[in-house]
Amino acid sequence: MNTTPLPDTTxxxxxxxGPAGLTAAITLADAGVDFVLLDRLAEGANTSRAAVVHARTLEVLEELGIAEELVSKGLVVPRFTLHDGARTLATVRFDGLPTQFPYTLMVPQDTTEEVLxxxxxxxxxxxHRPYQVTRVVDENGCATIEYTDASGAAGSLRADYVIGADGMHSVVRxxxxxxxxxxxxxxxFVLADVRMTWPIPRDEVALHLSPEGVTVVAPLPDAAEPNRYRVVATVDEAPEHPTRDDIQAILDTRGPGGGIEVAEVLWSSRFRVHHRVADHYRAGRLFLAGDAAHVHSPAGGQGMNTGIQDAATLGPLLARVLTGEPPALLDTYETTRRPIALDVVTFTDRMTRMATLTPRPARALRNLALTTATRIPRIRTALAYRLSELANR
Structure with missing residues (x-):
């Protein structure tokens, strides 16, 4: 933790x-641009939260020289499958994609942040931690950030530009x-990392469709915790800290059957999911990236990935303008990235609503449509492109 006082200007x-803010900072540091990165928390993430890194994000991180290290710390998963009970409706493979990273990488968010x-x-x-931003204003040819430090003392920082990568409840926004x-x-939503016996191979992420709700089970790197998995599931009213019995009941009801035994909950939480996109990504000298700009269903694991890609676009644009290129170049950030976020929100919303259909006739029709459509190679490839975010190139 960097507890040195903040400068007056930057x-x-x-x-x-988080991942978006760290990525933006790396691009600025590489370009030789003066910046200040501040966060309200005394330390970084120590829970896994987002756990999926897609191919397009790995391509972006490769440009920063860290994809290989991240891959070495994660688990390569080449398949995404959809199930209704014991029946497999569709399999989407990534191993045929034209990329250096033809797979999904499962790696906890705290590991991703450590590497960044x-x-x-x-x-x-x-x-710089912990600094709580209290006010941001664009006036007199610069942006001013007012903040309080760990002791509660107030201060201010002037900047040419501000990037708000401060999450769904963004103060900057x-x-x-x-x-x-x-x-x-x-x-x-229930979110949990567990140790368990799971009948589906550890080389696939499984999305289970059920009238009780949607459930995603994904393997996690397990060097320290054998048979470690991430479970994400919708429930009407989730307990604050879901227990082993809670997760076991969800998987018994919605899973593929067979030998499912949850041995231990390593970490769990609950959350509400929004699907929202900022009306603009820029207001004068203030910019938004990551969850400050867009939030959506965790179906498909798109959130952190889209945020990292936002930052990898915005940072270099700011560096170019700060070294003499026309300020109008910054308008391309919103025109490039906001349509992608709108598309991701639409896609994940459709996945979520499709997965949680309750009436039996609608579920039967959905299952027939999925199995029929995904027999067509072109459709399977299109889904792989969408999930891997290679369509965002």
Whole structure:
């Protein structure tokens, strides 16, 4: 943790040191741009949260020189499958995609952040913690950030530009007056990392469709915790900290049957899921990236990936303008990235609604449509492109 006092001025202030904020900072450090990266938390992520890194994101991280290291810490998964009970409806393979990374990489978010932070420090940067941003204003030819530090003392920082990578409840977005259009799913979500016996091979991510709700089970790297899996499931009212019995009941009801035995819950939480996109990605000198700009269903594991790609686009654009290129270049950030977020939100919303159909006739029709459509190679390839985010190139 960097507890040194913040400077009075900088070229770019980045609020939020999650994956998007760290990525933006790396691109600026590599370009020789002065920046300050600050975060309200005293330490970085120590839970896994997002756990999927897709092919397109690995391509972006390869440009930063860290994809190989991240892959070495993760689990390569070449398949995505859809199930209804014991029946497999569709299999989407990534191993035929034209990329250096023809797979999904399962790796906990705290590991991804560790790799990004080490890369940032190698480039000469760091995170300043804990600083709570209280006000952001664009006036008099610069942006001013007001904050409080760990002791509660107030301070301010002037910047040419500000990147709000500070999550769904973004202070930067609120202070910029940018709307966050969308809605909230009625169900709550269970999120848990568990050790368990699971009958599906560890080289696939499985999406289980059920009238009780959608459930995703994905293998995680298990060097320290054998047979470790991520479970994400919709429930009407999730307990604050789902227990082993809660997860066992979900998988017994919705899973493929067979020998499912949850041995231990390593970490669990609950959350509400929104599907929202910021009305704009820019307000003058203030920009949004990651969850500050878009949030959506975890179906498909697109969230963190889209945020990293946002930052990898925005950072170099700011660097180019700060070294003399026309400021109008910054308008291309929104025109490039916001349509992608809208598309991701639409796609994940359709997946979620399709997965949670309740009436038996609708489920039967859905299952028939899925099995029929995914027999067509062109459709399977299109789904693989969409899930891997290679369509965002």
């Amino acid at each position: 070229s770019v202030a980045i609020v939020g040191a 932070l080490a890369r940032l420090r190698k480039a000469g940067g760091d995170v 609120e202070q910029a007056g940018i709307g966050f259009t969308g809605d909230t799913y009625p169900a709550s």
